[in-house]
Amino acid sequence: MxxxxxxxxxxxxxxxxxxxxxxxxxxxxAQSVKTQNSANKQNISGATSEVKLDKIKLPPNFKIDVWAADIPNAREMAISEDGIVFVGNRQENKVYAVIDEDGDGKADTKFTLADDLHMPNGVAYKDGDLYVGEVSRIIRFKDIKNNLNNPKYEVVYDGYPTETHHGWKFIAFGPDGKLYVPVGAPCNICEPEKEIFASITRLDVDSPNPTPEIYAKGVRNSVGFDWDPKTGDMWFTDNGRDMMGDDVPNCELNHITEAGQHFGYPYWHEGTVKDPEFGDKGGPASDYVAPAAKLGAHVAPLGMRFYEGNMFPTEYKNQVIIAKHGSWNRSKKSGYVLTSLKVDGSSATDEKEFATGWLDEEAQEAWGRPVDVQELKDGSLLISDDMAGVIYRVTYSAK
CATH class of the missing domain: 1.20.5 (Single alpha-helices involved in coiled-coils or other helix-helix interfaces)
Known part of the structure; x- marks a missing residue:
């Protein structure tokens, strides 16, 4: 040679x-998390689901796939820095950790972290620890990534009300490092005796004796919130009351600018609709914070996030994406979609449908119900579905 x-x-x-x-x-x-076999680990790479992805309509060049199947009643999601997706549920007693170990864009491993919890709807992740919101307490799994095979939890706070009507929690950490925890109204419409009902509270989980502080009042049932990456302000969805007809009141997207603001419940709905039972007991509408956007009656807006990734087109940057879980008692169903809104300061405008198709409009039957949205590190979007028991992944590729 x-x-x-x-x-x-x-x-x-x-x-x-x-x-x-x-x-x-x-x-x-891509394979930043490799796990060992254990009694609570399950291979879900071959799990299937009866979903109708061909019915889902997205904007051009977007694609939706099932990221994880066999996730019963999948509700709120939280994601660790290395891609572990934690999932709570409302109708069962379990919390899961779901992992894509081989980096192929689909989950193949599921850990059951606990199976003795009470409506563990809410999950939040901070500094290596997983927090779970049950009806009346907040629990913590310390150093969860290194303890997936033998997870143990401790009680952080157990003094929240035990009422289950709107008692399930959506939880998240704010920019101040505190855990935000809503306490829904224990009814469709009422004037609760305890101040903590119909509120959003915050909790200092690092305190040796944490005590909830009421951060926002007059919030009927918030099951989704996030913070504007530009301003640090909190935004939240709120589910409107029932039994006032098909089209009244609208569910809401609200903007908090300072602690202690009151958003109207039970006296006023959607900013201008006076409650027929309790409206005369409150002050004028001007005493309360009107919604930043009206989202439609009975659509049940749940999880919402500001999109901060780089995969989607630039117009989606810092937009709010909302999962509308769908109505349960409207004569013609509404919701069952994802929408996006432009947020600029205190303004939320130009709501557009982002993903539709979980509801067969003609038959008025739903085969899936979106609950929460979360963004993976690559900018793709995860969507939980508590009816189909799956987590979807939405990607974008320009052609």
């Missing part, structure tokens, strides 16, 4: 090794 040939071979081997190394590094990054 001549000198030039030897150089060519050497260069070829070097390029191959470099390419292989890059591929391995990319693979290693």
């Amino acid at each position: 001549n000198y030039l040939s030897k150089i060519s071979v050497a260069l070829g081997i070097g390029i191959t090794l470099v390419t292989f190394g890059c591929q391995q590094n990319q693979k290693a990054e």
